[in-house]
Amino acid sequence: MKELAIYLAFIIFITVIIPIALIKGYDLVMKDEKKIERVEEEYTVKVYNTKTGKVQKMKLEEYIKGVVAAEMPAAFHIEALKAQAVAARTYAVYKMEKYPNGDPDHPQAPLCNDVHCQAWLSMEELLDRHSQDWMDKYWGKIEAAVEDTKGEIITYNGKPIEPLYHSTSGGMTEDSEAVFANALPYLRSVESPYEDGAPRLRDTVEMAMDEFIGKIEGKYPNIKLTKETLPHRIKLIERSESGRILKLQIDNQIVTGREIRELFGLNSTNFTITIVKDEDKIKIETVGYGHGVGMSQWGANGMAKKGSTYREILKHYYTGVEIEQLRMEN
Structure with a gap:
């Protein structure tokens, strides 16, 4: 009888317990896969192309590479390019949170590829604008600036800021309310002394x-x-x-x-x-050149050449902020 009981227990284990465990395990894997897909989905940006009238989907980090290439001279110091990458990433996240269903000016998507949001260029457009030599010389540098800051954004009180930036401040940036409607605590006037060489100073x-x-x-x-x-x-x-x-x-x-x-x-x-x-x-x-609010790009390059890191640059131009890793909700 004892041997029979052991045998029956073994049969139940083989035919019932193990399949249930396998199914549960499979279910957990499926949930994890769905979670991964969801996270990847949230990291995907939608960009309205003002030239074609179509919406393009792309990974956030790939989008940021196109923004850095369009918005800042690639010959700039790598720390300035990193600062631009973090500012561009923060702006994208800010717009996606503010207008998840589309910007009022382009309801098809939260972002556009024009200066209305921030400029973005595809690889084909970059080749047309520059040359293969430019791509060979600078694209790796742009990729490094984005990848070295992957997922980093600028926050104030734990929330992504609206990180406005411009070409050249002329020695001092401007308070936000002097140009736009709102007085934002992180967009305060600060000195920007290292802009020598800016073509439109x-x-x-x-x-x-x-x-x-x-x-x-x-x-x-x-x-x-x-x-x-x-x-x-x-x-x-x-x-x-x-x-x-x-x-x-x-x-x-x-x-x-x-x-x-x-x-x-x-x-x-x-x-x-x-x-x-x-x-x-x-x-x-x-x-100066531009609205003067937020980060001066030529000032950022000047600071970088003087030895400042991208974090120091960002914390100089955006008052009271932190640099944090982007966290996606489960």
Whole structure:
């Protein structure tokens, strides 16, 4: 009887217990596979291509390589490229969290390949824009900058920031509320002293006085100017601490520096208007290039050449932030 009981127990073990264990194990594997697929899915970005009108799907890290190549000169120091990679990755995550179903301006996807979001170029576009020699020289460097910072994002109070960036600040970045609607604690004005060599650090736009007056009156019908009255009817009302013009009074109307920048295609709102009467022209001199908020790309390169790491660069330009590993929810 004892031998029979042992034999029956063995048969039950073989025919019932082991299959159940195998099924459970298979179920766990399947769950893990589904979990992996879900995580990979969350790391996939959707980008609306403004040229083709189609949505492209790609892995986050591959997308970041195309952004770094499009947004920053590949000849920059590797630490500057790493800073750009982390900023670009953070911006992508920020947009995907804010607009999971699509940006209001392009509801097909949270991101686009244009400067409305951040520029992105495919390998084919990079080859068309540059050359195979450029690809051979720089693509490995871009890949290294992205892979060495894989999954890293910038956070403030544990949440991804909106990491705005621009080409050249002209010596000091700008507070966010001086340019955009919101005052963000991590987008504060900071010094950016290492921008020597930036091609658009300083620029001059010249035009005839009649052209200047025509553009002003075309934009603001209530303003009336003549060559004789012009010198007395342009007054500076307010500059920010960084030197950018916030408000001007032209004749009887208050206009913003941002409006004047857009009207005349200026590089920045840090400008000076000079009336050259004997030459019958207007000269507008600008300092910096871009909106001036967040990270200065040329400043980042300057810091990198002075020995700063990408983390130090990011923490300089974005106040009170942390660099964290991107965590996906299970």
